[in-house]
Amino acid sequence: MIKTDDDIARMRVAGRLAGQVLSHLIPLVKPGVSTLALSREAERFIVEDLKARPSTKGQYGFPEAINTSINQVVCHGIPKEEDRLKEGDIVNIDVTVEKDGFIGDTSRMYSLGQVSDPARRLLEVSHQCLWRAIEVVKPGARLGDIGHAIQSHAEAKGYSVVREYCGHGIGRRMHEMPDVLHFGVPGRSLVLEPGMTFTIEPMINAGQAAVSVLKDQWTVITRDRSLSAQWEHTVLVTPSGVEVLTLREEERQS
Numbered sequence: 342m343i344k345t346d347d348d349i350a351r352m353r354v355a356g357r358l359a360g361q362v363l364s365h366l367i368p369l370v371k372p373g374v375s376t377l378a379l380s381r382e383a384e385r386f387i388v389e390d391l392k393a394r395p396s397t398k399g400q401y402g403f404p405e406a407i408n409t410s411i412n413q414v415v416c417h418g419i420p421k422e423e424d425r426l427k428e429g430d431i432v433n434i435d436v437t438v439e440k441d442g443f444i445g446d447t448s449r450m451y452s453l454g455q456v457s458d459p460a461r462r463l464l465e466v467s468h469q470c471l472w473r474a475i476e477v478v479k480p481g482a483r484l485g486d487i488g489h490a491i492q493s494h495a496e497a498k499g500y501s502v503v504r505e506y507c508g509h510g511i512g513r514r515m516h517e518m519p520d521v522l523h524f525g526v527p528g529r530s531l532v533l534e535p536g537m538t539f540t541i542e543p544m545i546n547a548g549q550a551a552v553s554v555l556k557d558q559w560t561v562i563t564r565d566r567s568l569s570a571q572w573e574h575t576v577l578v579t580p581s582g583v584e585v586l587t588l589r590e591e592e593r594q595s
Contacts, residue, residue: 342510342518343536349577351443352512352538356575356586358391359438359445362407364589370451372428376409379434380420383407387438396439396515403559408435408448415503415544415552415561415569428454431464433571437515444515446540447587448573459547460568466498467545467570474523474541478576478583482533488525491543501550503569506561508540511575535580542573 344352365386366379384406387395395406403419410418410433411426418424418433426432435448450464473490495502508521519531523543548567555562563569577584 344538351441352586355438355440355443356445358393358440359436359447360587360589362436363449372426372453374426375422376420376424377422380405380407393438393440396437396444412568413563413566417559417561419559426453429456431456431460442513444511445587446511446575448571450570463547463568463570466500468572470494470543470545471572475583480533480535483528484531485525485529486527488522489527492524495545501546503544503550503552505552508542510539512538533578535578537578540573540575544571
């Protein structure tokens, strides 16, 4: 669970590369493009340009290099040729990259053209939920503080938090301990220590929190078909606070 200095150095590289994939896809996410085409370009970029491995592909049998979750899809959407993006869509792309034995995991939302006001507001609030959670990460804080930061903000804005899926420890394996719930009571659960690395990836629904899994056994949708949004970063607990290992260049400049 606690990473060595060498582990952390490698995780910084993997995290930076994962963020680069999401940035690389920005100009390609546009109406008419299939989610399969995005997956294939992400895989090409990871393998050929970054000299790394798309660790999502083949993980638990998942067939593609990225997850593409559109509108009411909460997570784990499988890229398909027939799934073509259109004006007004919101889509989450989730990518993991393995480099030198360590994995970076991150996702972001993309909006296509003029999205509706409810969609725009959901994107804003879900993004705020991620960063409110990141801001509480420091030695001595608890996992419950992270969950509470997300839950309290989302619910105050009229949204719900998906409870079936959570963040997770990460390192040599994509999923390690601990589980990082996106709801909770402050002051409860595991105490954070320097050297811990994990993801924070809240899934925020415009309607109810309940979800369903489609027949493909991967795609998770909102049961009431309301919009859903998710942002994700891999973070490191440092001696003085937190370092976002998957921070993208456009985020550094904002």
